[in-house]
Amino acid sequence: MAEEKTITVDMLIQKILDGEKQYDLSKIVSAFELANKYHDGQKRESGEPYITHPMAVAYILLELGLDTDTLCAALLHDVVEDTDCTLEILQKKFGSDVAMLVNGVTKLKKVETFTKDEQKAENIRKILLAMSEDIRVIIIKLADRLHNMRTLNYCRDEKRRNIAHETMNIYAPIAHRLGIRSIKDELEDLSFKYLDPYAYNEIEKQMNLRKGSRDQLVEDLKEKIRERLEKDIHPTPAIEGRVKSNYGIYKKVYRDGKEIDQIYDRYALRIIVNTVTECYNVLGIIHDMFRPIPNRFKDYISTPKANMYQSLHTTVIGREGVPFEVQIRTWDMHRTAEYGIAAHWKYKEGVAGGSSKDDQRLAWIRQIIESQQESDDVEEIVRAIKNDLAPEDVFAFTPKGDMITLPVGATVIDFAYAIHTEVGHKMCGAKVDKKMVSYDYQIKTGEIIEILTSNVAGHGPSRSWLNICKTNEAKSKIRLWFKRERREENIFEGRSALEREFRRNMIRVPEDELEEFLKMDMKRHNCDTLDDFFAAIGYGGVQLSKLIARLKNEYNKKYGEKATAENQPEKDIKSATGNSAGIVVDGVEDCVVRFAQCCNPLPGDEIIGFITRGHGVSVHRKDCVNYLNQKDDPAMKDRWVSVKYEGTGKKPGYFKCTLDIIAVDRIGLLADVSSALAMINIYIYESTARELKNGNAILSITVSIAGMEQLNNVINKLKKIKNVISVERSGR
Ligand code: MN
Numbered sequence: 001m002a003e004e005k006t007i008t009v010d011m012l013i014q015k016i017l018d019g020e021k022q023y024d025l026s027k028i029v030s031a032f033e034l035a036n037k038y039h040d041g042q043k044r045e046s047g048e049p050y051i052t053h054p055m056a057v058a059y060i061l062l063e064l065g066l067d068t069d070t071l072c073a074a075l076l077h078d079v080v081e082d083t084d085c086t087l088e089i090l091q092k093k094f095g096s097d098v099a100m101l102v103n104g105v106t107k108l109k110k111v112e113t114f115t116k117d118e119q120k121a122e123n124i125r126k127i128l129l130a131m132s133e134d135i136r137v138i139i140i141k142l143a144d145r146l147h148n149m150r151t152l153n154y155c156r157d158e159k160r161r162n163i164a165h166e167t168m169n170i171y172a173p174i175a176h177r178l179g180i181r182s183i184k185d186e187l188e189d190l191s192f193k194y195l196d197p198y199a200y201n202e203i204e205k206q207m208n209l210r211k212g213s214r215d216q217l218v219e220d221l222k223e224k225i226r227e228r229l230e231k232d233i234h235p236t237p238a239i240e241g242r243v244k245s246n247y248g249i250y251k252k253v254y255r256d257g258k259e260i261d262q263i264y265d266r267y268a269l270r271i272i273v274n275t276v277t278e279c280y281n282v283l284g285i286i287h288d289m290f291r292p293i294p295n296r297f298k299d300y301i302s303t304p305k306a307n308m309y310q311s312l313h314t315t316v317i318g319r320e321g322v323p324f325e326v327q328i329r330t331w332d333m334h335r336t337a338e339y340g341i342a343a344h345w346k347y348k349e350g351v352a353g354g355s356s357k358d359d360q361r362l363a364w365i366r367q368i369i370e371s372q373q374e375s376d377d378v379e380e381i382v383r384a385i386k387n388d389l390a391p392e393d394v395f396a397f398t399p400k401g402d403m404i405t406l407p408v409g410a411t412v413i414d415f416a417y418a419i420h421t422e423v424g425h426k427m428c429g430a431k432v433d434k435k436m437v438s439y440d441y442q443i444k445t446g447e448i449i450e451i452l453t454s455n456v457a458g459h460g461p462s463r464s465w466l467n468i469c470k471t472n473e474a475k476s477k478i479r480l481w482f483k484r485e486r487r488e489e490n491i492f493e494g495r496s497a498l499e500r501e502f503r504r505n506m507i508r509v510p511e512d513e514l515e516e517f518l519k520m521d522m523k524r525h526n527c528d529t530l531d532d533f534f535a536a537i538g539y540g541g542v543q544l545s546k547l548i549a550r551l552k553n554e555y556n557k558k559y560g561e562k563a564t565a566e567n568q569p570e571k572d573i574k575s576a577t578g579n580s581a582g583i584v585v586d587g588v589e590d591c592v593v594r595f596a597q598c599c600n601p602l603p604g605d606e607i608i609g610f611i612t613r614g615h616g617v618s619v620h621r622k623d624c625v626n627y628l629n630q631k632d633d634p635a636m637k638d639r640w641v642s643v644k645y646e647g648t649g650k651k652p653g654y655f656k657c658t659l660d661i662i663a664v665d666r667i668g669l670l671a672d673v674s675s676a677l678a679m680i681n682i683y684i685y686e687s688t689a690r691e692l693k694n695g696n697a698i699l700s701i702t703v704s705i706a707g708m709e710q711l712n713n714v715i716n717k718l719k720k721i722k723n724v725i726s727v728e729r730s731g732r
């Protein structure tokens with residue numbers, strides 16, 4: 001990156017005179033003089049006079065084509081904060097617009113430093129609010145940040161990282177959403193350079209190595225295309241070569257795991273024409289000249305991106321099999337693509353009233369402010385900004401043809417909530433292009449999505465959706481629902497509490513008899529279903545401590561002496577392992593063996609057998625509560641026999657095993673767990689997630705496991721996932 005050149009007042013004036021746009025030059029010069037007077041004697045960290053900074057900011061804004069008042073405000077943007085100059089002085093000399101803009105920038109500056117988390121959140125909210133008031137405030141702020149980033153090497157090390165981080169997370173996405181591509185690319189590249197200097201240098205090196213051949217290739221292609229277009233399109237369209245930004249390459253190389261030479265749009269050509277019809281004509285010609293790569297064509301003319309970007313994109317294979325991207329657009333679209341919201345000033349003589357209230361690009365700002373009104377969670381807000389400003393959006397359609405725009409990675413859940421809150425709450429499934437998909441299905445552009453809803457009373461979102469959905473909108477709606485109706489969580493809590501109490505009291509009622517067993521208590525508490533009863537326990541309407549003594553009596557009466565180890569519910573070993581049970585019972589041959597369901601032993605566990613009356617030997621873990629409680633009972637002592645797993649040579653059987661994962665709650669946890677398991681070919685039968693009181697999450701997954709060794713492997717894999725605190729077998 002070139003050294004930043006110092007902008008002088010003569011350069012600024014010359015640039016204004018060279019341009020076509022009308023400016024009030026004397027007003028700008030007197031703004032400069034006032035700023036120069038107040039900043040006199042102040043120095044930047046580079047040692048240069050302070051005035052060079054507002055000068056550079058004004059120059060950037062001039063390049064973007066902003067108006068006289070914005071340039072004056074840029075020159076004066078630091079005087080109120082850093083000098084004795086007051087807003088009243090500015091108001092008197094330059095009018096209320098300039099004063100208002102400077103005030104907006106000053107307010108933003110006051111909260112700029114990253115200190116406490118609440119302050120960070122507040123900072124972001126202020127940025128959003130300032131933007132929604134007058135968009136020029138944030139454009140000045142972006143130019144200010146850009147110049148500070150260009151001169152960041154003069155800054156202290158840790159401060160540098162903080163600023164780069166904030167720029168990458170907040171300012172670059174905002175520039176992107178406002179469509180100001182030049183600022184966005186430069187902010188990203190500069191932040192990237194400070195956040196990951198190693199990768200930055202590596203990419204710079206790699207790109208330089210390829211520069212010669214790349215430039216030659218692009219020149220050849222341009223020439224070839226120009227020759228052909230000259231014949232068919234008049235006037236001949238402009239053709240530009242385009243190099244992908246370093247950060248753009250970094251994302252593909254480091255994030256998507258591509259090789260530099262695999263990046264299709266590393267080489268790109270841009271063809272700019274006069275009319276939309278010509279766009280499609282040029283597309284036809286390009287596809288005639290070169291072979292298009294399937295599925296790489298995107299029509300952002302008929303469906304513009306959320307930041308109003310429009311173009312046709314296609315990737316074709318050129319000479320020698322090198323793929324390259326071609327972007328085709330009109331001049332009008334080109335201006336929007338390069339300058340975004342700033343094009344209002346550059347090409348349309350500003351916007352009525354100084355702000356563009358009807359601009360779609362402003363609608364999302366208001367949306368974020370509304371959805372973040374109550375949140376103090378910085379991570380959440382940053383996530384909201386980044387997600388809602390994700391570099392790419394996808395567009396999908398309802399069966400009626402309404403288009404819904406969502407960030408990349410959004411799932412059918414996000415889609416449902418984007419249609420309507422109630423559709424989200426009632427969702428019970430989704431079809432994409434008429435096929436059923438799972439909840440975590442990620443939407444792709446152009447798909448038709450039908451949300452299936454349930455009208456069953458009490459149906460609502462699942463807590464695990466919070467880990468699946470991507471948009472802030474869906475998340476806050478789901479949270480709200482749980483705030484109102486925590487039924488699902490209550491059921492879970494209630495059921496676990498009951499199971500815990502039962503275990504403690506050695507009550508073991510088979511699942512299908514549970515309802516019958518609890519019937520009386522359910523009736524007494526007006527609960528129609530078991531879930532109602534669990535929910536009542538969960539929210540405290542039913543106090544277990546008051547029931548348990550009686551339930552235990554009842555249990556002993558009803559199940560009597562059966563309540564011993566021999567009648568623990570068991571599953572036939574054959575169902576789990578086929579005929580090769582893999583268990584050898586001490587001194588007994590050909591004996592029927594079952595695994596006790598109370599502890600679900602796995603190969604590799606320390607095990608013990610219990611000779612049942614008529615059901616063969618039931619196998620328990622040595623740390624099973626039932627074994628520990630009964631092993632010393634003289635009446636049963638002789639019925640415990642030692643058993644062991646047979647050695648190798650047998651095909652391993654598969655066992656279901658439930659693992660409790662406790663983790664710091666975060667988005668994508670479930671996704672990370674499932675992909676970690678998928679990598680080692682472990683299939684998840686079931687998963688439930690809930691939030692713990694301390695903010696952590698507990699995720700219970702049931703998987704199929706071949707043995708102890710594999711189980712340990714799985715547990716180790718899971719423990720390595722970011723934010724995972726512990727992984728344990730359930731029900732120990
Ligand atoms: Mn500044």
